[in-house]
Amino acid sequence: MSNYSIIFPGQGSQSVSMMDTYANNIIVKDIFAEASQILKKDFWEMVTQDNTDIHLTQNTQPIMLIAGVCIWRILKNSGIDKPKFLAGHSLGEFSALVAAEVLNFQDALVIVAKRAQLMQAAVPEGVGAMAAILGLDDKTVTDLCKNIDSAEIIEPVNFNSPGQVVIAGHKAIIEKSLENFKQAGAKRALLLPVSVPSHCSLMKPAANEFESYLRTFDFHQPKLPVVHNVDCKIYNDVTQIKSALVSQLYNPVQWTKSIEYIMQQNVNIFVEAGPGKVLTSLNKRIHKELESYSTQTLEMLQQTIGLIKG
Numbered sequence: 001m002s003n004y005s006i007i008f009p010g011q012g013s014q015s016v017s018m019m020d021t022y023a024n025n026i027i028v029k030d031i032f033a034e035a036s037q038i039l040k041k042d043f044w045e046m047v048t049q050d051n052t053d054i055h056l057t058q059n060t061q062p063i064m065l066i067a068g069v070c071i072w073r074i075l076k077n078s079g080i081d082k083p084k085f086l087a088g089h090s091l092g093e094f095s096a097l098v099a100a101e102v103l104n105f106q107d108a109l110v111i112v113a114k115r116a117q118l119m120q121a122a123v124p125e126g127v128g129a130m131a132a133i134l135g136l137d138d139k140t141v142t143d144l145c146k147n148i149d150s151a152e153i154i155e156p157v158n159f160n161s162p163g164q165v166v167i168a169g170h171k172a173i174i175e176k177s178l179e180n181f182k183q184a185g186a187k188r189a190l191l192l193p194v195s196v197p198s199h200c201s202l203m204k205p206a207a208n209e210f211e212s213y214l215r216t217f218d219f220h221q222p223k224l225p226v227v228h229n230v231d232c233k234i235y236n237d238v239t240q241i242k243s244a245l246v247s248q249l250y251n252p253v254q255w256t257k258s259i260e261y262i263m264q265q266n267v268n269i270f271v272e273a274g275p276g277k278v279l280t281s282l283n284k285r286i287h288k289e290l291e292s293y294s295t296q297t298l299e300m301l302q303q304t305i306g307l308i309k310g
Helices: 026-039 043-048 057-077 092-099 105-122 138-147 171-183 201-214 238-250 255-264 278-286 298-309
Strands: 005-008 085-088 128-134 154-161 164-170 188-191 226-228 269-272 291-294
Touching (some): 005 092, 026 057, 026 105, 043 057, 057 092, 057 105, 092 105, 092 226, 092 238, 105 201, 128 171, 138 164, 154 171, 154 255, 154 278, 164 171, 171 188, 201 238, 226 238, 226 255, 255 278, 269 278
Parallel strands (some): 005 085, 085 226, 269 291
Antiparallel strands (some): 128 188, 154 164
16 A cells, blocks of 8 residues: 555644654654753653643644654555655644654754744634634635625635634634634534634734744655645745745645645545544545545554555
8 A cells, every 4th residue: 555645734723642653653752851951841751640741832833743653654664665746734844844854853943833833823812713604605704704894804714624614813803703613604613722713814923934934954755755735836946845835824724625735646645643533534525435544543543554554
C-alpha cells in the first residue's frame, strides 16, 4: 500500500493521556525530552498528568507538533514506503513540513511557539471567539457571515467537511449570530472552547509579525510534496512556502478541498499521524470511498504499518 498520504492534526486534537500507549517508545521519549529542553517546559508531564496547561495555545501548538513528529518518525523508521503526499490541518502543516525536511524539528518547534505567542497577543482574551456550524453547506455559511450587518468581524475560517464549517471573529457578534445560523437550518451552532479566533482577519497583525520572524529561518526544498491548506497547492520554492504559512494565519483552512485535491491524484488512503481521530472522522464525511486510519494508539499505529507494508 504505497499509494497513500499522511495527514497531521492541529489544535483541538490534544488531550491529557493522548500519548499514554507510546510511553515506552524510545523515539517518543527522546523527542519529548528534546522539546522540553529547547522550550524549557515539561511537555511530557502536560500530556500525562491531569492539568489545564495543555489547552493553552502557547503549549498546545508545540505539543501537537511534537506528537505529529513522534508518529512520523516511528512510521519512517518502520521501513514503510514513502507517502505520495503530506498535509496538515492548520498547525499540523508544520509537522508535515518537518516530515518533508523543509524545516528541522528544532526550528519548527521554536517557530510554532512564536506563532502561538503572536496569535494569543493579537486579540485580547475574551474579545475573540470561534464557533462550529453543523448542517449547513459552505456557501450558506459564507453568505450568512457576509450579510450580517456589523462592524465587527465574523468570517468562515475552517471548511472541515461537507456540513461542518467553523466561523471566527469578535466574540460579541459570534454569540449574537448563532441564532441566525440555526434559523437558516443549522443542526447545531455552538461556541468552541478556544481563546484565539484563528484564521480570521483579526490575525492579520500576528501574520505581519510572523512574516518578519520567518525570514530569520532557513527553509529547504521539500523532499515530499506538501499540500498547503490555505490554497490546496504544492510549493517547492521556500519563499512561497513561507508565504503560505503567513497567509494561513488569517485565511480559512480549506481542508475539504485539500483532501479532494489529493484524491484527484488517485490517492484515497490517508494515515492520521497524531493523537485522536479528528481528521479521520472528517475525511469519512468528505468522501465515502476514502480510507482513513488513525494512529491514536500504538496498537493502531502498528496495524497501520502492517497495512502499508501489505
